[in-house]
Amino acid sequence: MIQIDDAGSGSLVGGTAVGILRIETNEYMWDVIPIKYFTSPYFENKRYEDYTLSIIKKYLKYLNVDKNEPIEICQGYIFNKTRDFLAKSNYNVKSTKISDPLQSLIESSFIDYCTQIGIPYDYLRYTKYPFHFHKMLRWVFADKKNRVKLCKTAWNSWKKYSDTQLQIHYDYIVTGNYICLKCGKKINTPSKIKVIEFTTNKKQFIYLHDNCRFSQ
Template sequence: MIQIDDAGSGSLVGGTMIGVMRVETKDFYSDVIPIKYFTSPNFEEKKYTDFCISIIDDSFKALGVEKNELIQICQGYIFDKVRKYLADNGYSVVSTKISEPLQSIIEENFMDYVIGLGIPLDYLQYTKYPFHFHRLLKWVFADIKTREKLCKTGWKSWKKYKDIKISHYSDVLLGGNYRCLKCGNIIETPCKIKIIKFTTNHDYFIYVHDNCHSSQ
């Protein structure tokens, strides 16, 4: 049996990872739909669905998938064209919620991918929901000139918040365990810091080194 799932379709940062696994052997194939397919006008035109088909074609060739194998595929929107494409080509396709073993493997691979884009591992591990929109928005706003290009800017939520008012001011941080969201390094306290404040569903505060000029 073949399982097909995605990871990162709900993450503001990064593209979307597609994973394919043969359950019996644990043979695994993955690739990423690039970020550009989630920017305008590609996103509105759903170009990501066409690229997803090309990933599935490559994965089936790599894994030697036969038409007599059952295909379990995630119900997500990213696979809207893939489901029809596979059915039209004679595969037995069932749309369902994908669980183990593929779910954990593709989520771990996506985590490695976004760490490669510059998000610190411990920042992602800090919360149960590492790819929550507003949490990632904090990371992006810490260095927006560099990081906007890493975002799914075709999203309505991004367009809603990208031009919100952002305040910058200085303060003194006396203690605590904080990481500079611009360079990614630990903030050694006590020290003077810069604070970036913005408000979406509530107030958010970003701490960066006072003289930080570099991104991770």
């Protein structure tokens, strides 16, 4: 059986990972839809659907998938054109919610990709929802000038909050387990810190080393 799934289509930061797995042999391959396909005008024109289809076609050919082998494919919007192609090409395809083993594999691959583009691994690992919109927004606003290029800027949610006013002040922490969201390194305590404050659905706070000069 073949499984097809994605990870990151709901993450503000980064492209979207697309993966395919043959369960019986554990043959697993994945690729990333580049960020540009989630910016204007590519996103509005749904060019990400074409890119996704090209990835899946390549892997179907590599795995030599015939028309009788069962294929389970994710129901997400990323795969709209791919699902149509598979059905019209008479593949044995079923649109469904994808679970393990592929779900964990592709999510792990997407986390690896995100750490490569600069998101601290520790910022992602200790949370139930590592790619929650406001969590990613805090990371972007920690170095907005250099990180906007990593965002899905055609999203309405980004357009809603992209010009949010950022207020900066300084504070002092005595205890706690914090990382600087600009450089990704631990903030030692006790320590003076730089705080970026902004409001979306609630007040949000970003903690940085008071003199961090890291550049993305």
